[in-house]
Amino acid sequence: MYRDGARKSIWQDEIKKFSTEPDLSRLFDVVIVGGGITGVSTALKLQESGKQCIILEAANIGYGTTGGTTAHLNDFFDTTFTQVIRDFGLENAKLYAESGKDAIDIIENNIDTYKIICDFTRKAAYLFALDDQQEEQLKSIAEGAAKVGHEMIYVNDIPFPIPFKEAVRIPGQGHFHPIKYIKGLCKIFINLGGEIQENCRCEDYDEQEGYVILKTSKGEIKAKNVVYATHIPPGINLLHFTNAPYRSYAMAFTLKDDQYPWELGYDLCDPYHYFRIQEYDGENLLIAGGEDHKTGHSDDTGEHFSKLENYVRKHFKVETVYYSWSSQYYEPVDGLPYIGKLPGSKGKTFVATGFRGNGMIFGTLSSQILHDLILTGKSKYKDLFNPSRIKPIAGFSDFVKEASGVEVRWNSAELSWDCPCHGSRFNVNGKILGGPATKDLQKVFPYQKKG
């Protein structure tokens, strides 16, 4: 399996080509663009309900951030309940808390129903404060959680060899192998009659009276509805201005003393560090992540691996570093994901983005929300996660056109050119790795030969 970066993640050995050689000239009920956890989960849910679906994927299943994630399954989030109570009110914060539980239930239900072997394990999570400032932060997080009825229990010990001031234990969390999981979903989707077309990039859409025409690298494809499960929608959209791209770093280590922490762990540093373990070829590996920064805003991306490794070596007895990789996520301007009708579309085109570091959950939840919106027009999460909840100001479309030509920055760790504004990425030769851009970089020849 390929990924949108030069480094190999721990998940990538689960190689499988999934294209089903579909007839692309037929009218599909729903085209789902993007073969990450969001696209695959949504496609399966719709196919289960009798819709004839196809997944169109620019590269291969798992190519995007789902192939570079760390796959913790949490029902508490990067945007805390305290922040949501402050900005959206208590009732909305309670609904937000429900969304995490709903998503983990969907994952567990898929695994049970379809007998998917994907190393799913229930775990407790520990949030720990390392200094006075983090202690205050933790207090605020725990107070918000109590208000929405989410269990966080103060504890005196944590299963991590990291000195801490204060910590809470959060039961009922989990982790899994993300690619084994979506591979399982893909197989069921195909068994139910779903189609998958890999190496097919979607460039634009046009909503007509009864259907949508998608312009793709394999020609025009027609569907009654379209879902952009591309992590960020292609082209130019309001959502590119309400989401900021970030890079996050992950490494997998063996430990000399075999003292692998069984549970999930998170400090409250800025940027924070997170931990889990994964069994690989009969051996445990400690996966640590963190050292995030805004895409295209680091002079030396390799340095973030050094910082992460130093942090881990300070606290754990590291034997060998087996994997190191980085990947991209999107920060929504008001902290909540955008799941629903694509802003600017006429109602047949949907989107799911702005997941922060909780995309296993919100990608999965999107499958239920988009399924419900397409089938019934209703969802209990429709308003809370409405992608159009932030209104564009007058003159916005001119501003968008102006801002869409931006200089890219070199990412030495993943050997890519990264756009600091909207997160498009290109390989060393300017070939597109990830959107919202839909075309390769133009070659510029500064010294043209005369004559």
Ligand SMILES: Cc1cc2nc3c(=O)[nH]c(=O)nc-3n(C[C@H](O)[C@H](O)[C@H](O)COP(=O)(O)OP(=O)(O)OC[C@H]3O[C@@H](n4cnc5c(N)ncnc54)[C@H](O)[C@@H]3O)c2cc1C
């Ligand atoms: C290092 C890191 C660690 C993380 N850890 C966690 C975690 O522990 N728990 C958690 O919940 N979340 C985590 N996240 C977030 C989570 O991994 C992502 O939010 C999630 O994987 C996004 O899934 P997706 O399916 O929406 O997007 P992706 O997995 O990026 O899939 C999008 C797909 O769309 C395809 N595509 C894009 N444009 C087009 C186009 N124009 N035409 C056709 N196809 C296209 C891409 O090739 C890609 O395969 C982490 C993120 C990072 C960066």
